[in-house]
Amino acid sequence: MDDKSEERGGGLEPVNSTDRRVRADAQRNSKALLEAAMAVFAASGVDAPVREIADKAGVGVGTLYRHFPQRSDLIVAVFRNEVDACANAASAIxxxxxxxxxxxxxxxxYxxxxxxxxxxxxxxxxxxxxxxxxxxYFLxxxxxxxxxxxxxATEAGDVRSDVDAKELLFAIARLCSPDRYGGGPDQARRMVGLLVDGLRYGAASVG
Amino acid sequence: MDDKSEERGGGLEPVNSTDRRVRADAQRNSKALLEAAMAVFAASGVDAPVREIADKAGVGVGTLYRHFPQRSDLIVAVFRNEVDACANAASAIxxxxxxxxxxxxxxxxYxxxxxxxxxxxxxxxxxxxxxxxxxxYFLxxxxxxxxxxxxxATEAGDVRSDVDAKELLFAIARLCSPDRYGGGPDQARRMVGLLVDGLRYGAASVG
DNA sequence: TTGATAAACGGAACGATGTTCCGTATAAAA
DNA sequence: TTTTATACGGAACATCGTTCCGTTTATCAA
Incomplete structure (x- = not known):
């Protein structure tokens, strides 16, 4: 199917569309930038300057823009990365x-x-x-x-079965939204705790 | 009580903390800036450059910053102005x-x-x-x-009486929020229309 | 091991933005 | 009219996202 390449036996390394491998320093820098962005966004918010991220990653802004052509690309990458982490945590837990x-x-x-x-x-x-x-992507x-x-949890009889995962995700997100001024991040925890108790309570009638 | 002034009889004109009147051109420009900001924000969003607003008002940026020391002050002023307009519309309607x-x-x-x-x-x-x-301020x-x-409306028997104004305001605001991707500004109108019909329906049981 | 070369790098430079500064113009008071 | 506090205008500054290009370097072929 591929007209010009069957070179390396184990296809473990990322390759370019032409032929050459992706350079090792490029991979290193890309990873370093993502991690730096994660740290900086967490510390200073998403409005943090890109130069700060480049500095933290130990690269120039040119390199940053080579890997993430727009500022929003970096934000999107961080977000997807953390969505993945949250999703993966499910099986571990x-x-x-x-x-x-x-x-x-x-x-x-969550x-x-x-x-x-x-x-x-x-x-x-x-x-x-x-x-x-x-x-x-989130959903x-x-x-x-x-x-x-x-x-x-349903099969184990721990919770009721008439809850929709999508609705639950959105409901929790809304419980965490800062609409009610007053009540910090603890409030969200308490409300979600109540929600979970509610799920458990319903299971009792099933036995 | 005031140690140095009982000068002008009719206190209709805005005065400074010292003595002098607020200059007429200052009042004119302040008003022009507010109106220009309203128009520009509506046309180009809140991220529109301040220079564009100053131009539209026919003043320099220095004048803009004299009246609204920060960009956010202008945004706040426009918002409060439109909240007032919406609130005042109630009695007119x-x-x-x-x-x-x-x-x-x-x-x-609303x-x-x-x-x-x-x-x-x-x-x-x-x-x-x-x-x-x-x-x-909004609330x-x-x-x-x-x-x-x-x-x-309740007294006239047009709607039921067990609705809280605050809750209604927030509920409508949430109906207008773009959480559900899909469904434009018409959807909000329809949903609020349903809400109003719901209010009316409840009144029927009261007679 | 050693060039050759494509890829990646760094950071100065650019354009746009929010904000400040200060010499000039002017409305209000004397 | 003269005086003066006040307001004006817009050049200048700091900071941001983004682009550009000369330089460095990892990879491949010999």
Whole structure:
């Protein structure tokens, strides 16, 4: 199928469209930039200057723009990365706790994620087309993760079965939204805790 | 009480803390800037450059910054101005229509206001302390306005009586929020229309 | 191992923006 | 009219996102 290459046996290394491998320093820098951006965004918010990120990663701004042609690309990359981390946490938690407890713990993990991303949420709904794809990515990654936990907890009789994963994700996100002025990040935790208790309560009638 | 002034008899003109009147050109320019900002924000969003506003008002940027020391001050001023306009519309509408119809018409007016201010809503929840006072102002102006309309409509038997003005304001604002991707500004109108019909339906059981 | 070369790098430079500064113009008071 | 506090205008500054290009370097072929 490929007209010009069957060179390296193990296709483990990322290759360019032509032939050559992706240079090692490029990979290193890309990773360093992503991690620096994560740290800087967490510390100073999404409005932090790109130069600060480049400095923290130990590269020039030219390099930063080679890997992330626009500022929003960096934001999007960080967001997707953290969505992935949150989704992946589901299976790790499921392996360690029994179903009901796993569900509760993952939901608190999800609350932390939402709370940390409050600054981004504002950017998303600001109409910038650069962020259009994010809500879909968000849903496609997190819904299956939560659904798996829900199914397991339901089958174990720990929670009721008439809850939709998508609705639950949105409901929690809204509980974390700062609409009610007053009540800090603890309030969100308490409200979500109540929600989880509500799920458990419903399971009692099933036995 | 005032150790140095009892000069002008009719205190109709705005005065400075010392003695002198506020200059006429200053008043003119302040008003022109506010109107220009309203127009520019509506046309190009809240991220429009201040120079564009100064140009439209026919003044220099120095003058703009004399009246509104920070960019956010201009945004806040426009917002408060439009909150006032929306609140004042209540009495005007109430004078022209019967209570139930007045309520319905004002709520659509409120929807237009919320929809137009979507760009600002993002800025408010971005944590900038310059906007901290706005939600309170919003509530203190609009709640009484809606409450008056609600009371009149309730007394006329047009709507049910168990609705809270504050909750209604927030509910409508959320109906207008672009969370569900898909569904434009018409959807908000339809949903609020349903809400109003719901209010009317409840009144039937009262007679 | 050693050139050759495509890829990646760094950071000065550019354009746009929010904000400040200060010499000039002017409305209000004497 | 003269005086003076006030306001004006717009050049200048600091900072941002982004581009450009001469220089460095990792990879490949010999």
């Amino acid at each position: 499921a392996a360690e706790y029994e179903p009901g407890e796993a569900l509760a713990r993952w939901m608190q993990r 609350v932390d994620f939402i709370a940390a991303k409050r600054g981004l949420a504002a950017a998303f709904s600001s109409g910038d087309p650069a962020y259009e794809s994010l809500p879909l 496609e990654k997190l819904r299956p993760a939560l659904q798996t936990l829900l199914d397991a | 109430a004078a022209e229509y019967e209570p139930g119809e007045a309520l319905a018409r004002w709520m659509q007016r 929807v237009d206001f919320i929809a137009a201010k979507r760009g600002l809503a993002a800025a408010f929840s971005s944590g900038d302390p310059a906007y901290e006072s706005l939600p309170l 203190e102006k609009l709640r009484p306005a809606l409450q008056t309309l609600l009371d009149a």
